[in-house]
Amino acid sequence: xxxxxxIFRIDRRTGIAVYAQLMQxxxxxxxxxxxxxxxxxxxxxxVSEQTGINPNTVLKAYRELETAGLVEARQGSGTFVRExxxxxxxxxxxLRRELAGWAVRAHAAGLDVSDMQALxxxxxxxxxxxAQGERRVG
Amino acid sequence: MSADRVPALExxxxxxxxxxxxxxxxxxxxxxxGAVTALVxxxxxxxxxxxxxxxxxxxPDGGAVRVFGNPAxxxxxxxxxxxxxxxxxYPMLTVAxxxxxxxxxxxxxxxxxxHRLADNAAMPTRARVGALAPGHRTRxxxxxxxxxxxxxxxxxxxxxxxxPVARAEVTGILMADxxxxxxxxxxxxxxxxxxxxxxDHVVVMTGGQVxxxxxxxxxxxxxxxxxxxxxxxxxxGDTEIVTARTAGRDVTALVRAAEPLPDGVLAxxxxxxxxxxxGYLRVAGPESPRKVTT
Numbered sequence: 476x477x478x479x480x481x482i483f484r485i486d487r488r489t490g491i492a493v494y495a496q497l498m499q500x501x502x503x504x505x506x507x508x509x510x511x512x513x514x515x516x517x518x519x520x521x522v523s524e525q526t527g528i529n530p531n532t533v534l535k536a537y538r539e540l541e542t543a544g545l546v547e548a549r550q551g552s553g554t555f556v557r558e559x560x561x562x563x564x565x566x567x568x569x570l571r572r573e574l575a576g577w578a579v580r581a582h583a584a585g586l587d588v589s590d591m592q593a594l595x596x597x598x599x600x601x602x603x604x605x606a607q608g609e610r611r612v613g
Numbered sequence: 614m615s616a617d618r619v620p621a622l623e624x625x626x627x628x629x630x631x632x633x634x635x636x637x638x639x640x641x642x643x644x645x646x647g648a649v650t651a652l653v654x655x656x657x658x659x660x661x662x663x664x665x666x667x668x669x670x671x672x673p674d675g676g677a678v679r680v681f682g683n684p685a686x687x688x689x690x691x692x693x694x695x696x697x698x699x700x701x702x703y704p705m706l707t708v709a710x711x712x713x714x715x716x717x718x719x720x721x722x723x724x725x726x727x728h729r730l731a732d733n734a735a736m737p738t739r740a741r742v743g744a745l746a747p748g749h750r751t752r753x754x755x756x757x758x759x760x761x762x763x764x765x766x767x768x769x770x771x772x773x774x775x776x777p778v779a780r781a782e783v784t785g786i787l788m789a790d791x792x793x794x795x796x797x798x799x800x801x802x803x804x805x806x807x808x809x810x811x812x813d814h815v816v817v818m819t820g821g822q823v824x825x826x827x828x829x830x831x832x833x834x835x836x837x838x839x840x841x842x843x844x845x846x847x848x849x850g851d852t853e854i855v856t857a858r859t860a861g862r863d864v865t866a867l868v869r870a871a872e873p874l875p876d877g878v879l880a881x882x883x884x885x886x887x888x889x890x891x892g893y894l895r896v897a898g899p900e901s902p903r904k905v906t907t
Contacts, residue, residue: 518792519792523785527781
């Protein structure tokens with residue numbers, strides 16, 4: 476069995492729904508290359524035992540990730556990272572450089588990292604399509 | 614969890630008094646099979662009484678409790694794993710003797726599971742139950758309840774006596790059991806961090822009455838937290854206000870509303886689980902008609 480190794484870290488005090496935290500961490504792991512195409516995600520049972528999360532919550536996160544096209548469920552064998560993930564567009568690098576410049580100005584204006592995160596989250600939530608209720612998709 | 618399945622637990626009009634005090638006052642709710650439900654309430658709200666009635670250990674003054682469709686009582690005991698706040702274990706028996714007793718008394722006892730759980734908890738098997746630390750005693754009571762292979766687990770503040778490591782371990786064990794066997798769980802707690810991500814349903818009690826009984830995810834979408842100056846709340850019209858708290862000029866209110874508010878004077882957001890539960894926990898019971906303010 477392919478031993479995909481994701482350790483989920485769940486913070487129950489953030490007010491961010493736990494399944495949204497799971498989704499975000501899988502996305503992050505794929506983006507950072509810690510999860511490669513074809514890797515198996517831990518089963519709901521494994522995640523439940525390790526983190527004390529309701530298995531239904533884990534399954535919900537996996538279903539949402541499947542809808543988003545990041546993973547696929549294979550009958551009887553588990554949930555796997557999709558083979559042909561669309562790589563992030565090159566424009567991300569441009570956006571990143573723009574944001575770096577903005578971060579320097581924000582820092583100069585006295586904002587710390589969490590201020591910036593809050594500001595970005597707020598602005599993004601106000602502009603992304605279907606942004607309302609972003610915390611709990613679906 | 615479809616509607617036509619017999620619920621694991623069905624409580625109807627449950628009423629019970631101690632002396633002149635009504636501990637339970639017309640409680641009704643259902644727990645669907647496979648759900649993990651938090652029973653939330655302040656001290657004295659009636660949670661433990663309700664648990665005992667659900668376990669069939671108490672004859673209520675009025676109302677009915679059905680477990681997998683059958684009236685709660687001796688007949689339903691084999692399908693229930695109940696852990697009281699003060700677990701009922703025999704203090705003179707050793708841990709090993711207690712587990713052996715579990716094997717003799719319960720037809721579906723899972724010996725291998727019981728021993729695995731006892732090993733995980735580093736349970737001193739030769740120690741007498743009366744000499745165990747409170748955390749170990751609670752874990753032993755949980756092992757007794759789980760190894761019985763019940764369909765419904767009733768856990769009265771199961772995590773309260775446990776240290777943080779044991780809390781995480783026990784929650785993991787419970788959730789793995791839910792994953793493996795589809796066990797239905799009703800657990801009482803007033804620590805919201807113990808509920809987040811664990812429970813998919815909640816029942817909130819105040820003053821012996823059920824204020825909210827719902828699946829968590831849709832309930833969050835059906836409420837708003839609204840903040841504004843006192844008179845601005847009039848803009849809510851006939852929207853149902855669950856509770857409102859005043860701090861200086863501002864009023865923070867939990868309201869029942871599926872639709873977002875139009876842009877205007879009132880700031881609002883969807884509640885977190887904590888905001889939702891606190892909002893309902895602050896609903897005053899009938900016997901304490903006090904205004905809820907800061």
